[in-house]
Amino acid sequence: MLKDATAIVGIGQTAFARQLPETEKALACRAILAALDDAGIAPSEVDAFASYTMEETDEVEVAKAIGAGDVTFFSRVGYGGGGSCATVGHLAAAVATGQASVGVAWRSRKRGSGPRPWKNTAVQLPTPGQWTRPFGLLRPADEIGMLARRYMHEYGATRDHLFNVALACRNRANQNPAAIMYERPLTREMYMTSRWISEPLCLFDNCLETDGALACVIVSAERARDCRRKPVYVHAAAQGLPAQHHGMVNYWNDDPLSGPAWTAARHLWKHADFGPQDVDVAQIYDAFTPLVPLSLEGYGFCGRGEGAAFTEGGALEIGGRLPLNTGGGGLSEAYVHGFNLITEGVKQLRGTSTAQVPDAATCLVTAGEGVPTSAVLLRA
Amino acid sequence: MLTPVPDEDGAPFWEYAAQGELRVQSCADCGELRFPPRPCCPHCQSFASAWRLMTGRGRIWSYVLPHPPLLPDYAAQPGYNAVLVELADAPRIRLAGNVVTAPDAPLNSVDPARLRIGAPVKVAFTEVDGVTVPRWLLERG
Numbered sequence: 001m002l003k004d005a006t007a008i009v010g011i012g013q014t015a016f017a018r019q020l021p022e023t024e025k026a027l028a029c030r031a032i033l034a035a036l037d038d039a040g041i042a043p044s045e046v047d048a049f050a051s052y053t054m055e056e057t058d059e060v061e062v063a064k065a066i067g068a069g070d071v072t073f074f075s076r077v078g079y080g081g082g083g084s085c086a087t088v089g090h091l092a093a094a095v096a097t098g099q100a101s102v103g104v105a106w107r108s109r110k111r112g113s114g115p116r117p118w119k120n121t122a123v124q125l126p127t128p129g130q131w132t133r134p135f136g137l138l139r140p141a142d143e144i145g146m147l148a149r150r151y152m153h154e155y156g157a158t159r160d161h162l163f164n165v166a167l168a169c170r171n172r173a174n175q176n177p178a179a180i181m182y183e184r185p186l187t188r189e190m191y192m193t194s195r196w197i198s199e200p201l202c203l204f205d206n207c208l209e210t211d212g213a214l215a216c217v218i219v220s221a222e223r224a225r226d227c228r229r230k231p232v233y234v235h236a237a238a239q240g241l242p243a244q245h246h247g248m249v250n251y252w253n254d255d256p257l258s259g260p261a262w263t264a265a266r267h268l269w270k271h272a273d274f275g276p277q278d279v280d281v282a283q284i285y286d287a288f289t290p291l292v293p294l295s296l297e298g299y300g301f302c303g304r305g306e307g308a309a310f311t312e313g314g315a316l317e318i319g320g321r322l323p324l325n326t327g328g329g330g331l332s333e334a335y336v337h338g339f340n341l342i343t344e345g346v347k348q349l350r351g352t353s354t355a356q357v358p359d360a361a362t363c364l365v366t367a368g369e370g371v372p373t374s375a376v377l378l379r380a
Numbered sequence: 381m382l383t384p385v386p387d388e389d390g391a392p393f394w395e396y397a398a399q400g401e402l403r404v405q406s407c408a409d410c411g412e413l414r415f416p417p418r419p420c421c422p423h424c425q426s427f428a429s430a431w432r433l434m435t436g437r438g439r440i441w442s443y444v445l446p447h448p449p450l451l452p453d454y455a456a457q458p459g460y461n462a463v464l465v466e467l468a469d470a471p472r473i474r475l476a477g478n479v480v481t482a483p484d485a486p487l488n489s490v491d492p493a494r495l496r497i498g499a500p501v502k503v504a505f506t507e508v509d510g511v512t513v514p515r516w517l518l519e520r521g
């Protein structure tokens with residue numbers, strides 16, 4: 001069984017900025033070494049790695065740079081931000097089944113200063129790029145904007161609902177000195193008058209472009225009790241690739257507004273001792289604001305079509321029904337393909353967040369919605 | 381403009397488009413339509429396929445108006461639209477495209493105020509850099 005068999009015992013991160021001078025590889029090594037130091041575990045004890053694709057630094061480079069020992073488990077998960085929580089899930093499974101004893105998951109990106117994948121005109125992923133890119137549906141913002149407009153049309157969601165998401169993240173970032181938007185409050189007027197990126201999505205509906213790296217360390221629950229920090233247990237983990245799914249451009253199945261979150265959620269809750277109503281704090285993948293209401297529905301915090309209304313009345317703020325993205329998330333802390341959501345979940349359950357939810361004992365962390373996804377339930 | 385880079389499964393779609401036909405892959409055994417094209421039928425696993433002619437009518441399922449930063453060819457047509465059209469013959473098949481005033485008109489030729497979800501459209505074809513692509517014209521209704 002996976003349930004509570006492993007724990008995250010170390011987290012580490014670099015600074016976040018639009019542009020950092022160091023290479024992606026160097027940033028990865030710094031974050032990993034910081035996480036190992038946080039755990040009080042020597043790099044030579046690391047025998048497992050998990051990361052995601054779309055990044056250049058591989059486990060071979062990382063292992064030899066940090067001085068890892070013999071590595072007996074390594075995996076890389078695809079689909080960009082959909083892979084974040086799966087790295088934790090893979091390591092938890094590897095450690096729980098005895099394939100390894102000390103696992104490191106990480107994400108390092110030079111998204112702020114590096115190239116943007118959609119600008120590469122030489123390569124159109126053959127499927128489904130041939131069905132979208134010639135028509136000027138170029139960027140993830142365009143692809144999600146399409147779902148957002150349909151969602152607004154079907155369920156009466158408004159830009160104010162999307163603003164609620166952007167604001168909650170920004171308010172938490174304003175409490176977090178490490179966040180890129182720490183000193184930059186957001187107002188409704190700023191949101192409503194900002195430029196469009198892909199109408200109906202405006203500037204503030206889009207995540208930041210960030211350089212930075214994060215990592216976490218996973219060991220068995222037994223070993224975790226001897227570590228320096230309070231263990232944060234991996235209670236459940238799931239990936240989600242729904243039947244007849246098509247990748248990020250999820251337009252061709254029966255119901256494009258029910259994404260991979262629904263698949264991951266079914267598995268996650270089936271294996272958990274608690275349900276959505278028992279989640280104290282959530283870290284929901286927020287590359288774009290509409291992903292939050294869609295994910296709230298998928299993970300069962302409300303019914304289909306109710307995700308937008310769920311955000312009303314300060315529900316996502318501290319003290320609200322479901323405090324969300326308490327470090328600022330991808331929208332306002334840093335966009336590092338969602339790995340900062342994992343580490344923020346750990347901080348909440350340690351009681352050390354800069355926007356601490358009192359006595360938080362359970363946290364849902366999710367990965368990119370729309371793409372094949374993943375999620376983990378953490379508990380103190 | 382970006383022109384389609386077809387794969388083997390998708391190539392017939394573009395070949396039929398060059399003949400002015402909107403066709404969608406179907407299973408030659410059980411008859412189910414499927415899109416995007418793929419080697420075998422997810423319903424009955426048959427590898428035999430046929431390309432079925434569509435009426436070319438549909439409705440706007442959703443649309444976006446992309447703004448910069450964009451690739452240069454698209455940025456040169458500010459206020460252009462990208463739409464998803466739900467096919468009248470197969471409502472669960474949705475094709476990405478552009479609504480224009482005439483097949484060869486620019487991608488921003490239609491006033492965005494005229495776009496709405498549910499608006500009926502009809503396919504037309506135009507050649508872009510030697511490749512024929514579908515476009516969509518608003519219909520009365």
Ligand SMILES: [Zn+2]
Pocket residue numbers: 407408409410411412421422423424425426
């Ligand atoms: Zn069939």
